[in-house]
Amino acid sequence: MTRRKWTPTKASNARQAPTAGDASKTQALMMTTADMALKMDPAYLKISKSFHKSPKKFEKAFAKAWFKLTHRDMGPRSTYIGPEAPMEDFIWQDPIPTVDHELITAADIKEYRIKGLWYFDKRQAEMKYRLLGIAPVAPDVNTIDQDTPDLVPLFWVFFPDARNVLHEAKAFNNENSSIPFSFDHILNARRFHGYIYKEENVQGDRAITEYVSQNSLMQLLESDRIKDKIRDFELDMWTY
Secondary structure: OOOOOOOOOOHHHOOEEEEOOEEEEEEEOOOOHHHHHHHHOHHHHHHHHHHHHOHHHHHHHHHHHHHHHHHOOOOOHHHOOOOOOOOOOOOOOOOOOOOOOOOOOHHHOOEEEEEEEEEEEOOOOEEEEEEEEEEEEEEOOOOOOOOOOOEEEOOOEEHHHHHHHHHHOEEOOOOOOOOOEEHHHHHHOOOOOOOOOEOOOOOOOOEHHHHOOOOHHHHHHHHHHHHHHHHHHHHHOOOO
């Protein structure tokens, strides 16, 4: 690249080169800014000449750069799989700290929390429910060894994005084992046991346990009161 130049075979081919995939067509020659930098910049030119003299050195440098590009977020060497994994640790690797706490598995999921929206359909004159999100709940790793560990939602999933997966997952039907229910149907039809633990309100959407504390019975009664309020809203629409 530093010493060779394009030489046209005839005047009509000046500054032209065959098009990739179709040698019968030609296109104008050009150099990208990266190509020009490798030739014009003194620092890059030194590296280019070094690679030109030693192709093996270039192959090794390119392999390391490509490995870094494709493995940057894979963590330490212990997470690599395969006989070609390098044995050395690189400075750009992001080491994962040693686990010094309890790990949460699927067996630790205690319940699921769902978030939805009750709204009144004026056309059909009825209350409807739209499911918005679902979250698995597990013990907090900081209190998992206690007798009554705190339960925390691990993450929230936007329900419409999960419907395809939930539709393929089937639940056993006690009434007819030949016709299983999908979890999407169970959630949308609200065919599960649950209780209201929180509602949208002017107090920052506080949970029931925040204003009815240390009394499980009163918390359940408050949950039923919120449920009755939603049900009465629909009934009151027909009260004259």
